[in-house]
Amino acid sequence: MLEELRQLLGRRCDFEPAEITDERGLFSARPLCVVYPETTDELSQILALANQRQVPIVPLGGNTGLCAGAVPHPEGKCVVLSLSKLQQVRHCDEINYSIAVEAGLTVAEVAAEAEARGMYFPLRFGADATAQIGGSIATNAGGSGVLRYGNTRELVLGLEVVLADGRVLSGLEGLRKDNTGYDLKQLFIGSEGTLGVCSAVTLKLFPPLPHRQVALAEVASLTQAVELFKAARDEVGELLLAFEWMSAPATAISVGKGLSPNQAGMDNGSDLVLLELASALPDEPALRMEKLLTQAIDSGLVSDAKIAASQSDTEKMWSLRELIPQGEKRQGGSLKHDVSVAISALAEFVESASQAAKAVDPDVKLCLYGHIGDGNIHFNLLPSSSSSAQATALSEAVYGAVSQYGGSFSAEHGIGMLHTATLSRYKDPVAVNLMRQLKSLLDPNNILNPGKVIA
Ligand code: 2HG
Ligand code: ZN
Numbered sequence: 050m051l052e053e054l055r056q057l058l059g060r061r062c063d064f065e066p067a068e069i070t071d072e073r074g075l076f077s078a079r080p081l082c083v084v085y086p087e088t089t090d091e092l093s094q095i096l097a098l099a100n101q102r103q104v105p106i107v108p109l110g111g112n113t114g115l116c117a118g119a120v121p122h123p124e125g126k127c128v129v130l131s132l133s134k135l136q137q138v139r140h141c142d143e144i145n146y147s148i149a150v151e152a153g154l155t156v157a158e159v160a161a162e163a164e165a166r167g168m169y170f171p172l173r174f175g176a177d178a179t180a181q182i183g184g185s186i187a188t189n190a191g192g193s194g195v196l197r198y199g200n201t202r203e204l205v206l207g208l209e210v211v212l213a214d215g216r217v218l219s220g221l222e223g224l225r226k227d228n229t230g231y232d233l234k235q236l237f238i239g240s241e242g243t244l245g246v247c248s249a250v251t252l253k254l255f256p257p258l259p260h261r262q263v264a265l266a267e268v269a270s271l272t273q274a275v276e277l278f279k280a281a282r283d284e285v286g287e288l289l290l291a292f293e294w295m296s297a298p299a300t301a302i303s304v305g306k307g308l309s310p311n312q313a314g315m316d317n318g319s320d321l322v323l324l325e326l327a328s329a330l331p332d333e334p335a336l337r338m339e340k341l342l343t344q345a346i347d348s349g350l351v352s353d354a355k356i357a358a359s360q361s362d363t364e365k366m367w368s369l370r371e372l373i374p375q376g377e378k379r380q381g382g383s384l385k386h387d388v389s390v391a392i393s394a395l396a397e398f399v400e401s402a403s404q405a406a407k408a409v410d411p412d413v414k415l416c417l418y419g420h421i422g423d424g425n426i427h428f429n430l431l432p433s434s435s436s437s438a439q440a441t442a443l444s445e446a447v448y449g450a451v452s453q454y455g456g457s458f459s460a461e462h463g464i465g466m467l468h469t470a471t472l473s474r475y476k477d478p479v480a481v482n483l484m485r486q487l488k489s490l491l492d493p494n495n496i497l498n499p500g501k502v503i504a
Pocket of ligand 1: 374419
């Protein structure tokens with residue numbers, strides 16, 4: 050197999066690869082080799098070979114995932130398939146508002162390509178400068194634009210996917226309506242490279258929203274944050290682009306990067322909501338934000354607010370939010386629970402999960418924040434010890450509460466290697482069984498990212 054790869058790709062095969070470690074530093078392993086195809090045809094030949102020889106393939110994008118879905122399994126000898134050299138913009142259609150790009154462009158590069166053509170691509174999250182669009186499709190990435198534009202899934206018009214046996218399923222035409230039977234592309238979005246490898250995608254673009262207004266609002270509790278969300282929805286409707294909640298401990302952790310709530314214009318030690326409004330009309334976001342926050346202060350929902358007055362204010366406010374995960378990393382990492390419940394159940398769920406976690410570890414620190422307009426909380430914990438038994442008990446406590454409130458134990462980060470046991474435990478057995486059947490239909494030799502999603 051290695052010799053055949055050398056013949057196919059020449060120098061675009063690395064036979065002495067370094068260990069590959071996931072973003073959180075939880076798993077490290079050295080693959081047999083890393084291959085760098087430049088075309089879909091090469092990708093198809095690699096998969097056909099791997100399927101004949103029954104060699105596991107691990108697709109790798111920007112390696113920014115948080116569940117170790119794109120790194121070699123410690124047990125398996127595998128070939129890592131880097132998508133980074135699939136770099137073409139295949140097609141851009143300004144009337145259809147769509148762009149067809151290959152998997153290796155970063156999310157930020159796709160957004161820049163759209164912007165250069167006077168359009169807007171709305172996927173955005175902390176790692177979007179490094180994350181590749183192929184990986185975002187494989188993981189159905191979320192982020193702070195989901196509130197208005199949906200997850201990656203909602204942004205995909207069509208895919209080109211290479212199947213386990215090397216066949217290519219093509220659908221890049223950019224159709225906005227196609228009701229000819231099963232919507233197969235949806236199977237591959239979020240499948241984390243276990244059902245096929247996405248080589249290119251046609252994405253929806255939108256009219257630009259050049260006028261933006263960001264603000265921070267201080268709230269006394271999560272209940273008030275949720276009430277503010279309802280008020281914002283009622284008051285400004287579609288103008289609401291982002292609504293992010295940060296508990297005081299989360300903003301305190303973000304401080305190390307040289308920015309505190311105080312420097313962003315707020316008191317340290319309070320829970321904050323970051324709101325962003327966007328519109329095509331010049332003064333609309335600023336005027337509507339002012340009205341919304343004045344009303345919220347008058348009604349006692351918000352105790353203080355600061356409206357960004359410059360680009361620098363805007364950047365500071367966003368970095369306060371986006372640098373929380375890096376702050377956690379500097380503290381040695383957090384025990385992450387990327388969970389969701391119905392927005393209306395958020396406050397009660399957080400109360401119940403917090404109590405359950407404290408019953409396990411009375412000194413646990415809670416570092417809670419998230420996309421509460423999507424019902425998605427990053428219920429991250431800094432346990433009082435490094436005991437793995439304690440970590441397991443804490444996660445059980447949190448997931449128990451998630452289950453009680455009818456939520457999801459992985460709202461946006463996926464399953465990867467990290468959550469395979471949690472999936473078997475908490476997902477509907479009928480769904481898990483169907484997932485297994487689909488996996489064996491599409492990848493009968495189990496060569497596509499084995500050990501990920503379903504063990
Ligand atoms: C975010 O919202 C990301 O910042 C990362 O989803 C969350 O690291 C985390 O727990
Ligand atoms: Zn998130």
